[in-house]
Amino acid sequence: MSELPIPVDSATAIPLPRVVNFVRQITHDVRNGLNAIDLQAAFIAEIAGAGEVGEELVKLRRMVCHVTGDMQELSGRFGELRPVMMMYPVQEFLQGLKEAVEEEFDNQAKRIVWEVKVGDEEMEMDYNLLLAALEELIRNAIFFREGDQAIHFTTWNERERIVFEVRQSKAQPVVGADQWGRTPLVSGRRGGYGLGLFYVRRLLDTLGGELDPGYDAKTGELRVRLSLPIKGKGAPVS
Numbered sequence: 241m242s243e244l245p246i247p248v249d250s251a252t253a254i255p256l257p258r259v260v261n262f263v264r265q266i267t268h269d270v271r272n273g274l275n276a277i278d279l280q281a282a283f284i285a286e287i288a289g290a291g292e293v294g295e296e297l298v299k300l301r302r303m304v305c306h307v308t309g310d311m312q313e314l315s316g317r318f319g320e321l322r323p324v325m326m327m328y329p330v331q332e333f334l335q336g337l338k339e340a341v342e343e344e345f346d347n348q349a350k351r352i353v354w355e356v357k358v359g360d361e362e363m364e365m366d367y368n369l370l371l372a373a374l375e376e377l378i379r380n381a382i383f384f385r386e387g388d389q390a391i392h393f394t395t396w397n398e399r400e401r402i403v404f405e406v407r408q409s410k411a412q413p414v415v416g417a418d419q420w421g422r423t424p425l426v427s428g429r430r431g432g433y434g435l436g437l438f439y440v441r442r443l444l445d446t447l448g449g450e451l452d453p454g455y456d457a458k459t460g461e462l463r464v465r466l467s468l469p470i471k472g473k474g475a476p477v478s
Contacts (some may be wrong), residue, residue, distance in 0.1 A: 323366035357396040407463035
């Protein structure tokens with residue numbers, strides 16, 4: 241007599257720590273497998289020598305390297321965050337951000353209008369974590385850009401908080417933007433993992449910042465705003 245199937249409640253919530261452990265384990269296992277494939281391909285390439293077979297093996301190793309990088313990035317979205325905070329000039333940080341964006345997005349970065357409305361302010365930050373958060377906002381904006389319109393990136397000082405805002409016009413109203421990034425694994429695009437803005441929220445929780453996405457019906461613009469205090473809690477007073 242065969243066993244009866246166990247009913248599965250599709251709405252059962254899984255605690256996030258269990259999801260984190262699962263992602264870490266599966267990415268570890270897959271990366272080990274990919275590393276083994278890469279080593280085997282390298283061995284075959286050495287035997288094959290120069291020629292068409294060797295060239296195809298080089299392409300194969302590049303593909304494996306790319307997938308390995310994707311798996312590492314996925315695992316990093318759930319990894320432990322350990323910020324190293326320091327006071328850093330906002331203007332210099334923005335220059336570093338602009339250079340990083342231009343390097344990653346090349347021609348698409350030309351459609352970004354940078355509006356810097358800060359002076360010589362310094363703010364407490366972990367440079368790399370804040371850079372990752374803002375690059376993710378810009379990456380989303382570029383992916384969802386409609387036509388050849390510009391993306392506006394604006395920075396200003398508002399009541400001892402530095403605000404970074406990414407905005408772009410939308411032909412149709414955007415519903416539910418204020419909830420973006422609150423729940424992982426919910427994506428608004430085909431093939432997406434639903435981890436981008438969720439990761440941004442994780443970064444900001446660590447840095448003491450806030451994420452405020454929304455749609456302005458008056459201007460027809462979607463805007464995603466990120467803000468952090470110039471000095472976090474417990475920051476030394478100069």
